[in-house]
Amino acid sequence: MAEKLVLAYSGGLDTSVAIRWLQEKYNVDVITLTADLGNLDDMDEIKQRALDTKAIAAEVRDGRDEFLKDFVWPALQANALYQGVYPLATALGRPLIAKMLVEVARLHGATMVAHGCTGKGNDQVRLDVGIASLAPDLKVLAPAREWGMTRDEEIAYAQKNDISVFNANKQFSTDENLWGRSIEAGPLENPWSEPPEEAYLWTKAVADTPDASEYTEIDFDQGLPIAIDGTKLDPIQIVNLISERAGNHGIGRIDHIEDRLVGIKSREVYEAPAAAVLIPAHQALEAMTLTREQLRFKEHVSRDYADLTYNGLWYSSHRNDLQAYIKSTQTHVSGTVRVKLYKAKATVVGVRSPNALYQHDLATYGDGDLFDQSASPGFIHLWGLPNRVQAQIQGNSDQS
């Protein structure tokens, strides 16, 4: 009996070719796994395509809720942005796909798993390392990394083997889930040229956005969004609703030069309208409810957290440790944030929280001021004491 292999299957050309290639080269029975993380494709159609390509079984798993609760929400509490801009949609999806591959491999008694990543990107690292962390006994194959076929050769291989060629001449390489859309390749490889409008599917061009602003009120409980405009919603509804509203105002386009783990600089374009609203809203509520020391230290943790997520180390004790710290910071991060959506920009215009450390009677310049200004000179005297002593003994430190 042939050994079994579970292949992460998107339904595209690469992974369809991979089904047949793995059968031929490794003489294995292929089971496909398609993870629905909010990717827009028709899952039934993908399943049928896998079976038509002679997979012995085709599993489709709805991972949307798990994706948001176990991957995106923790990253939101961390305000995780790789290189300060990328909300990590693709990077957060991979560890869940790795987990599902392992689950399906166990279910079918497979000894191998495979994915369609090439050898140039981050996704291969995330999947290989993710699987190794969860199931070190499973062998991982990456056919596209091995076969060295060009796109035209893949198409020829598909035609020869009666594999339906689907989406073969699309301009861009894309990856989608609820948290965002990653767009690469084609015309984007020239960093001097502006991304063509067709690159974007979820966000309007500014010229097409409404001339009236729109306000959205987001309720957070312990750092997680739970309601929009006063209506309690589940995570999928929240992300979809915000994504749709923000996208309509052209919010959430990202275009930057990114440093991949394998050392390549690449031009990456993203649409992440929900993240472009939720992360700043969450940060604004943190500014209101955390101390300056918490905010400062958390910023550092957040950068490490984003890096390790990007670099494929989601399943690591370091991530668990950082997560524990982040979770602890969120205890009082509850309240409501009001965001104005207008012309490609999400602006936080109001924050309120029962746990706010902002106290009007301390901050006000008006009536009811409780701040004791007479305490300031003594405080400043001691604060400046080391400088005063140093100036007296060593001369002043003015180097200008």
Ligand code: ARG
């Ligand atoms: N640069 C992004 C990342 O590393 C996007 C990768 C997109 N992946 C893809 N298979 N098209 O997370």
